[in-house]
Amino acid sequence: MTLKLDPKTDLSFTRTLAVPRQLVWECWTQPEHIPHFFVPAPHKVTSVDIDLRVGGRFNTTFDVDGNIMENVGVYLEVVPGKKLVFTDAYSEGWKPAPEPFMTAILQLEDAADGGTIYTATARHRSPETREQHEQMGWGTAATQLEAYARSLPK
Numbered sequence: 001m002t003l004k005l006d007p008k009t010d011l012s013f014t015r016t017l018a019v020p021r022q023l024v025w026e027c028w029t030q031p032e033h034i035p036h037f038f039v040p041a042p043h044k045v046t047s048v049d050i051d052l053r054v055g056g057r058f059n060t061t062f063d064v065d066g067n068i069m070e071n072v073g074v075y076l077e078v079v080p081g082k083k084l085v086f087t088d089a090y091s092e093g094w095k096p097a098p099e100p101f102m103t104a105i106l107q108l109e110d111a112a113d114g115g116t117i118y119t120a121t122a123r124h125r126s127p128e129t130r131e132q133h134e135q136m137g138w139g140t141a142a143t144q145l146e147a148y149a150r151s152l153p154k
Contacts, residue, residue, distance in 0.1 A: 003105070003121060009130050011138050012121040019149040021108045021116040025081045027149050028106060034060065037144035040137035054078055057092040076103070083107050101129055118142060 005012055017024060027033040029052050035045035039062055046068070049059040054075055062069040074092055077085035089100035102122045109117040120142060124130040 005121070008127045009124045010121060011124075011130060011134060012119070013139060013142075014117060014119040015142055016111045016113075017116045017118045017142070017146040017149070018113075019116060019146060020114060020154060021110050022081060023149050023152060023154060024108055024116045024118060024145065027145055027152075028084055033148070036148040037141055039064070040140040041144065051075075051092070052078060055092070055094065058086045059091075071101075072097075081108065100125060102133060 003010075003012075027037065029050065031048040031050050034048040034050075038045050038060065043065070044063045045060055046063050047059075047061040049057055051057045052075065054077060056075050056078075057072065058075055059070075059072045062071065071088055072091040073086050073088040074090045074094070075084065075086045077083060084106045085103065087100065087103040089097055089103060091097060102124050105119075105121040105123070107119040107121075111117050120139075122130075122133055122138070124133060
């Protein structure tokens with residue numbers, strides 16, 4: 001399915017990462033890896049709780065300049081090794097969030113050189129939340145992910 005993107009509310013990019021697709025998948029789906037790339041440094045992820053299945057939780061806690069932020073969400077789609085879709089619009093058990101921020105769509109393909117074609121899309125409810133996300137360092141997670149994954153055994 002090709003997404004019809006709205007530049008007012010959606011952010012998206014495609015990059016080729018110099019790490020194998022399976023390693024990128026492991027980084028996104030194993031809790032011990034998430035703190036190494038998920039939020040722009042110097043901010044930190046202090047906890048991660050993953051139940052990798054449709055309807056399963058993707059919960060993270062951030063420390064942003066000393067402010068603790070709880071982020072709860074669920075997986076909407078899981079295609080092993082290829083695609084993750086998650087949102088904070090719901091928490092586990094399909095409980096709606098009062099003020100959701102985004103839905104993330106990650107798509108992974110093999111690159112010809114053994115790397116990964118990595119497409120990240122973030123869909124927001126409003127132009128204001130899209131702008132806020134862009135100002136938070138949109139795209140930084142992919143750069144940090146590549147650097148971290150390159151440090152791991154292949």
